[in-house]
Amino acid sequence: MTFAIAGATGRLRPLIRVLLEPGHHVRALTRTGESPIASELRSLGAEIWRGDFDEPETLAAAATGADALFAAGTAHRVGPDGEMRHGVAAADAAKESGVPHFVYVSGSGAGADSRVPVFDAKRAVEAHIRSLELPYTILAPVYFMENLFNPWNLPSLTSRVLPSPVPIDLPIQQAAVADVVALAVAAIEQPKEFDRKRVAVASDELTAVDAAAAITAAIGIEMEPKRLDTSMLPPGLRALFAWLETDAPSVDLDQLHGNHPEVRWSSYADWSESQRARFRALCPHPHAEAVAH
Numbered sequence: 001m002t003f004a005i006a007g008a009t010g011r012l013r014p015l016i017r018v019l020l021e022p023g024h025h026v027r028a029l030t031r032t033g034e035s036p037i038a039s040e041l042r043s044l045g046a047e048i049w050r051g052d053f054d055e056p057e058t059l060a061a062a063a064t065g066a067d068a069l070f071a072a073g074t075a076h077r078v079g080p081d082g083e084m085r086h087g088v089a090a091a092d093a094a095k096e097s098g099v100p101h102f103v104y105v106s107g108s109g110a111g112a113d114s115r116v117p118v119f120d121a122k123r124a125v126e127a128h129i130r131s132l133e134l135p136y137t138i139l140a141p142v143y144f145m146e147n148l149f150n151p152w153n154l155p156s157l158t159s160r161v162l163p164s165p166v167p168i169d170l171p172i173q174q175a176a177v178a179d180v181v182a183l184a185v186a187a188i189e190q191p192k193e194f195d196r197k198r199v200a201v202a203s204d205e206l207t208a209v210d211a212a213a214a215i216t217a218a219i220g221i222e223m224e225p226k227r228l229d230t231s232m233l234p235p236g237l238r239a240l241f242a243w244l245e246t247d248a249p250s251v252d253l254d255q256l257h258g259n260h261p262e263v264r265w266s267s268y269a270d271w272s273e274s275q276r277a278r279f280r281a282l283c284p285h286p287h288a289e290a291v292a293h
């Protein structure tokens with residue numbers, strides 16, 4: 001099968017490798033084929049196609065003749081207004097191209113009115129997709145485990161502190177990117193089973209206290225959970241964290257995981273182990289510091 005992947009160089013790019021493994025053809029869309037990530041995708045066997053969400057004709061061209069068009073969002077780069085513009089453009093391009101399946105990555109919070117700008121934007125995109133009467137699947141992940149490596153968390157990690165966007169004893173649901181990718185692959189390969197479905201995606205539910213213990217066990221370096229000081233963060237992010245603390249809807253993990261045994265659902269402990277090298281690079285071992293001094 002042939003798949004066009006828009007947002008191919010973003011955080012969900014492991015999708016490309018997983019689709020290539022069984023022999024699918026992948027058109028990986030990017031605004032520039034010259035980046036190191038584009039080169040890496042090319043070396044894996046992906047075809048690099050020019051794709052810019054601000055030039056929807058590039059998305060339609062790549063989707064033409066493909067079995068599915070997959071679109072990640074762009075909110076992290078262009079904010080909520082950009083997310084809405086790009087999501088609508090991608091859905092319109094799918095419709096115009098006649099591609100038989102459109103897969104859009106929304107967010108779990110976009111399912112209801114949340115007063116969080118990025119979710120409002122994604123909810124509007126979801127409504128637009130439904131209005132187009134094209135075969136679609138909407139994947140709606142909860143908070144990514146990988147957000148721990150976002151720039152605002154790095155100073156804490158280098159001090160062996162696990163920064164939490166919510167009180168450290170409040171359980172929240174999180175999704176491992178690997179699980180989102182695995183579910184996306186299932187949706188892309190089995191369009192009939194996922195037709196016109198919206199699937200909220202969550203891997204585990206735990207407090208920051210439990211998360212710090214899991215990371216400590218995985219990397220052998222004591223991590224202390226602490227609430228993140230969000231006062232310096234942009235308002236959109238603060239709104240997101242406030243929502244996470246008070247209003248985040250709950251995914252039925254048993255039901256989701258039971259419905260999708262094709263995904264090797266990651267516990268936070270599994271994920272921590274998979275990220276051991278990254279943690280060790282960021283969190284200096286206290287004995288190493290003692291030696292240095």
Ligand SMILES: NC(=O)c1ccc[n+]([C@@H]2O[C@H](COP(=O)([O-])OP(=O)(O)OC[C@H]3O[C@@H](n4cnc5c(N)ncnc54)[C@H](OP(=O)(O)O)[C@@H]3O)[C@@H](O)[C@H]2O)c1
Nearest residue numbers: 007009010011012030031052053072073105107141143144
């Ligand atoms: N982080 C979370 O906790 C969380 C939770 C739930 C859902 N999600 C969703 O999961 C998805 C993950 O996406 P992501 O983080 O991988 O996105 P991302 O890193 O921001 O990637 C977006 C991609 O879009 C491409 N792009 C093409 N045209 C663009 C344009 N005109 N402006 C900006 N970018 C353009 C960029 O590639 P080039 O630069 O190569 O063109 C980039 O790789 C998103 O839909 C996000 O909302 C995230």
